[in-house]
Structures are given as C-alpha cells and as structure tokens.
Amino acid sequence: MPRDLTRIASPDKPETERNWWVHVILLAVCVIAMLPVVWMVMTAFMPRDVAKAVPPQWLFPPTLDAFRMLIFEQGMLGFLKNSLIVSVSSTLLSVTIGMFCAYALARFEFAGKEDVSFWILTNRMMPAVAVILPMFLIFKTLNLLDTYVGLILLYTAMQLPFVVWMLKGYFEDIPRQLEEIALVDGDTWFGAFRRVVLPLMTPAITATAIFVLILSWNEYAFALFLSGSATKTLPPAVVIFAVNAEVSWDVLGAACLIITAPIMIFVIAVQKQFIRGLSMGMVR
Amino acid sequence: MPDAFGAAPKVAIQNRRWFPWLLMGPTLLILFVVGIFPFGYSIWLASTNIILSKPYLDTWFVGLEQYQSLIQDPDFFNALRITLVFTGSAVFLEFWAGLGLALLFRRQIRGKALYRLAILLPMVMPPLVVGLVWKYMLFPNSGLISYYANALAGLIGVAPPTFLNEPGSALQTLIFIDVWQWTPFMFLILHAGLAAIPPEPYEAAEIDGAGAWRVFWTITMPMLKPAILIALVIRTMDAFRTYDQIAVLTAGGPGNATETLNIWLTNLAFRFFDVSKGAALSLIIFVLILIMSTIFIRILSRSRIDEGK
Numbered sequence: 001m002p003r004d005l006t007r008i009a010s011p012d013k014p015e016t017e018r019n020w021w022v023h024v025i026l027l028a029v030c031v032i033a034m035l036p037v038v039w040m041v042m043t044a045f046m047p048r049d050v051a052k053a054v055p056p057q058w059l060f061p062p063t064l065d066a067f068r069m070l071i072f073e074q075g076m077l078g079f080l081k082n083s084l085i086v087s088v089s090s091t092l093l094s095v096t097i098g099m100f101c102a103y104a105l106a107r108f109e110f111a112g113k114e115d116v117s118f119w120i121l122t123n124r125m126m127p128a129v130a131v132i133l134p135m136f137l138i139f140k141t142l143n144l145l146d147t148y149v150g151l152i153l154l155y156t157a158m159q160l161p162f163v164v165w166m167l168k169g170y171f172e173d174i175p176r177q178l179e180e181i182a183l184v185d186g187d188t189w190f191g192a193f194r195r196v197v198l199p200l201m202t203p204a205i206t207a208t209a210i211f212v213l214i215l216s217w218n219e220y221a222f223a224l225f226l227s228g229s230a231t232k233t234l235p236p237a238v239v240i241f242a243v244n245a246e247v248s249w250d251v252l253g254a255a256c257l258i259i260t261a262p263i264m265i266f267v268i269a270v271q272k273q274f275i276r277g278l279s280m281g282m283v284r
Numbered sequence: 285m286p287d288a289f290g291a292a293p294k295v296a297i298q299n300r301r302w303f304p305w306l307l308m309g310p311t312l313l314i315l316f317v318v319g320i321f322p323f324g325y326s327i328w329l330a331s332t333n334i335i336l337s338k339p340y341l342d343t344w345f346v347g348l349e350q351y352q353s354l355i356q357d358p359d360f361f362n363a364l365r366i367t368l369v370f371t372g373s374a375v376f377l378e379f380w381a382g383l384g385l386a387l388l389f390r391r392q393i394r395g396k397a398l399y400r401l402a403i404l405l406p407m408v409m410p411p412l413v414v415g416l417v418w419k420y421m422l423f424p425n426s427g428l429i430s431y432y433a434n435a436l437a438g439l440i441g442v443a444p445p446t447f448l449n450e451p452g453s454a455l456q457t458l459i460f461i462d463v464w465q466w467t468p469f470m471f472l473i474l475h476a477g478l479a480a481i482p483p484e485p486y487e488a489a490e491i492d493g494a495g496a497w498r499v500f501w502t503i504t505m506p507m508l509k510p511a512i513l514i515a516l517v518i519r520t521m522d523a524f525r526t527y528d529q530i531a532v533l534t535a536g537g538p539g540n541a542t543e544t545l546n547i548w549l550t551n552l553a554f555r556f557f558d559v560s561k562g563a564a565l566s567l568i569i570f571v572l573i574l575i576m577s578t579i580f581i582r583i584l585s586r587s588r589i590d591e592g593k
Contacts, residue, residue: 030402101311104304130566134322157318218410
C-alpha cells in the first residue's frame with residue numbers, strides 16, 4: 001500500500017497504474033467547463049421558440065436567423081471591425097513601448113528603479129470604474145470621446161503594467177554577456193538589441209501579446225462608457241441585446257458566439273505558445 | 285570611457301545616465317496621463333459635493349467630509365464584507381481545485397492535451413459573456429440549469445434552488461461562477477510550477493519510503509511556494525475588482541446582497557450621479573488594494589530571496 005501511494009507523488013511514471021478514476025474526474029471537470037460554452041453555441045443556432053422552450057430542447061433544426069438579423073440589421077460586422085482595430089492596435093502599441101521599459105528596468109541600475117516598477121504595477125490596481133469618470137471628462141475636453149485614438153490609448157495604458165512586469169522577468173533571464181559581445185564587436189546598442197536580444201525574446205513577447213490581446217478583446221467597462229456609435233466594440237454592443245424587456249435568447253446566444261468565437265479559435269490555434277509563455281513568465 | 289588610441293572620450297549611448305529614462309519614456313508618459321491625472325482629479329472631486337444630476341445645487345469645498353460619511357455608512361461595511369467574502373471564498377476554492385487538477389495532470393494519462401484545452405476554455409471567455417450565458421442558464425424555471433435543478437429537487441423532495449433570486453444563494457452562485465471561470469488560471473500556473481520541481485527530492489523520498497501525504501507536504505508544497513504566491517496574488521487582486529459578471533448577473537441585488545465595493549461605486553457614480561462620493565469611494569478602494577498588494581509583494585520578494593533569486 002505505501003508503495004502504491006508513493007507512485008502518486010512521483011512524476012514521470014509509465015502508464016502502468018490503473019487510471020480510470022482520473023479519467024472520470026477529468027471528464028466530469030470537462031463537462032462542467034464545457035457545458036456553458038456548448039449551450040451558448042447551441043442557442044445561437046436555435047429557432048426563437050426553441051431557445052425559450054421549457055423543457056430545454058437538445059435537438060432542433062438549426063437556423064442562421066439570429067446571425068442574419070445581427071449582421072444585416074444590427075451591423076454586427078461594424079462592431080467586430082471596431083473590436084479588431086482597437087484590440088490589435090493597442091496590443092501592438094503596448095508591447096512595443098512596454099518592451100523597452102521592461103528592458104530598461106531589467107538591465108540598468110538607476111536611482112528610483114524599485115519605485116518606478118512598483119508605481120507601474122499600482123496602475124493596475126485602480127478600479128476601472130474609478131478611472132472612467134475622469135477619463136470621460138478629459139476625453140470630452142480633448143474631443144477624444146468615441147474615437148479610435150482615445151480607446152487605443154486607454155487600452156494601451158491598461159495593458160502596459162502587465163506587459164512591463166511580464167517581460168521584465170524574461171529580460172532578466174537573458175545573460176547580459178550576449179549583448180556585451182555584440183557591443184564589443186562594434187554593434188550599436190540598438191543593433192545589439194535587435195540582433196541578439198529580440199530573437200531570444202520572441203516566444204515571451206508572443207505569449208505576452210496573446211494574453212494582452214485577450215484582455216482588450218474582452219474589455220467591457222471602458223468601452224461601455226467611452227465608445228460611441230462610431231467606435232463601439234463588441235462587448236457593449238452585445239449587452240444591448242440582453243437589457244431589452246423581451247430578451248430573445250437566440251439573438252443573445254449568437255451575439256455572444258460572435259464575440260467569443262474569434263478569441264477562442266485564436267487561442268486554440270496558438271495554445272502552445274500561450275500556455276508555455278504564460279506559465280514560464282509567472283513561474284521561474 | 286577613454287579610448288586606448290587617445291581619441292576624444294565618447295560615451296556610448298547606453299552608458300549615459302538618462303538612457304534608461306529614454307527607454308521608459310513612452311510607457312511612463314502614457315501611464316502618467318491615464319494614471320496620475322484621474323487620480324488627482326478624483327482627489328479634487330472627493331473634496332467637493334458635486335451631484336451631476338442636481339447641477340442647480342451649490343457646490344463647495346467639503347474637506348474630508350465625503351470620506352467620513354462613507355466610513356460611517358453601513359452600506360460601506362456591507363459592501364466591504366461582501367467583497368471580502370467573495371474574494372476570499374472564490375480564491376480559496378479556485379486554489380484547491382486548481383491544485384487538485386494540476387496534481388492529477390502529473391499522472392501519465394492519455395488525451396492530456398485535449399483535457400487541458402477543454403479545461404482552459406472558460407478563462408478565455410469574455411467575463412461579460414460568462415455573465416450573460418450563466419444568466420441565461422440560471423433563468424428562473426426556463427433556464428437549462430434551473431429547469432433540471434428544479435426537476436431534480438422535485439424528485440428528491442427538497443425546495444428548488446433559488447440561485448440568483450434569493451439574497452442567501454445569490455452570492456454563493458456568483459462565487460461558483462467565478463470559480464468556474466478562473467480555476468483554469470490557477471491550474472495553469474500551478475501546473476507549470478509543478479513541472480519546474482526537479483525529480484531528485486521525490487526519488488530520495490521514495491528511497492526513504494515516505495508516504496504520499498508526507499511527500500506532498502514536505503516536498504511538493506514548499507517547492508511550489510513561489511508559483512502558489514504569484515497565482516494567489518494575481519487572482520486576489522483581480523477577484524477584488526470583479527465587475528463585468530456581477531454587473532450583468534445581479535447588479536448588486538437582490539437588495540444589496542451581492543453589492544461589492546466596485547458595484548456600489550458604479551451605482552453611486554452612474555446611477556445616483558453622486559460623483560464626489562463615488563470619487564471618495566474609489567480612492568478608498570485604491571488604498572485597500574494598495575495595502576493588500578504591498579503586503580503580497582513583500583511576501584513574494586522575501587520568498588524569492590529565500591530561494592536565492
């Protein structure tokens with residue numbers, strides 16, 4: 001019996017033990033994890049009366065009515081475009097400028113370094129709701145309300161603390177000597193950075209960018225108050241279908257699927273980089 | 285840096301004192317505009333008595349009165365208690381569920397990649413969509429889960445579960461949904477932490493004949509400590525600020541049974557337009573989070589030093 005128990009604790013054992021109970025637990029967990037996702041996808045294809053039927057119906061003739069209505073009558077593709085523009089640009093911007101900041105914090109010694117890096121982190125702590133009102137008034141003064149520039153700036157600021165803290169750790173792991181060799185060989189600082197450091201950082205930067213892209217794609221509170229008819233992103237657009245007196249669940253399901261599908265497909269496609277990068281960044 | 289050949293001393297750009305500040309410049313500038321300004325503006329707002337919906341009222345400097353009235357408000361302690369219960373229970377449950385899953389994943393099992401993908405999906409979903417989908421599934425009587433739960437309760441003869449409709453069960457339901465969404469995150473971090481533990485201590489323990497329970501508490505948990513800390517810090521800070529799901533699912537109700545600090549703040553500022561009180565509350569929340577994270581970061585850096593990092 002004790003012999004058997006140590007096997008549980010020891011990693012990398014061949015599959016000799018009977019594992020059926022592990023599969024039972026994992027299957028149960030997967031069902032709980034997947035059920036809302038599956039039900040959302042099913043609802044999106046339900047005819048209206050099936051979506052609100054009691055008891056819930058698992059079999060029905062699928063229809064694209066909800067999507068047709070969202071795309072042709074509600075202009076969902078426009079919101080999708082806004083979401084894409086805002087989240088992709090803010091991701092590119094925050095990773096590009098955050099990268100240099102992280103590098104400076106990881107490589108150079110200067111007075112106030114600890115304070116700067118702690119202050120950057122505190123920017124993630126202010127509740128979003130608390131930032132909205134002052135930002136609303138500033139944006140109004142600067143004519144930035146309902147513009148891409150305003151939203152992109154705000155999202156970039158929201159992502160920067162995460163980008164800097166994540167990349168700082170990775171830069172610290174890259175040995176300094178590599179750049180010094182390049183500098184001795186007559187490279188400029190930027191040349192050494194581009195040719196030596198950046199290639200080593202590509203996996204870390206990719207993972208950070210993926211994570212940050214998810215954050216801004218999913219962002220709701222800022223978008224709700226600071227975007228308008230010209231720049232409304234998907235999350236505030238979807239809520240409109242949920243607050244009507246008579247909620248049509250099929251339309252809501254389809255709208256939810258339109259937000260979720262791009263980011264899920266994207267994450268499934270890049271899951272290796274995402275999982276490896278995220279876990280390496282946090283645990284070292 | 286004097287040159288060996290006697291050329292004019294030329295300091296390379298990366299050796300200049302201002303160089304790191306140049307690199308950090310854009311980041312600091314953006315964070316300054318979006319971080320410091322709202323902060324200062326909130327301090328100013330909180331020192332007056334502006335109510336946006338009543339512009340005809342005179343406004344004047346009230347000093348610290350807004351903070352005082354907040355701290356004397358029983359609603360404040362209600363919201364604080366609910367926020368702490370929500371954060372504490374959700375993070376506690378997520379941690380043990382995530383750790384359990386991560387330990388299961390160390391066994392040699394077929395189809396690991398597929399299981400992992402299914403488990404990770406909830407954390408990628410927009411929190412807003414999570415709220416909407418659960419609201420639909422928990423819709424009284426007709427929702428998927430409500431319907432089957434009612435049927436099951438009828439079968440075994442107990443009162444049907446109330447989920448979001450009763451003050452007693454609403455908070456628990458919200459905690460469950462948070463656990464549903466964020467256990468994958470804990471799992472991911474702890475799984476990576478477990479993978480980083482070298483096999484030698486386990487081999488030594490096996491030779492000594494130590495039982496699984498002792499191996500877990502004397503080897504796994506101590507060596508996992510850095511990963512545990514970072515996962516707890518990130519989750520606690522985020523759970524404390526949870527907004528989207530609660531706003532969609534209950535908006536603080538029924539009554540004020542699920543009114544966390546963040547939800548109360550939104551109600552004050554955007555429903556009652558009492559922006560001065562809202563600003564004061566946001567600063568109190570900020571200070572609370574600042575205290576929490578300072579403590580966390582202390583613990584974190586101490587554990588890093590212990591590890592010799």
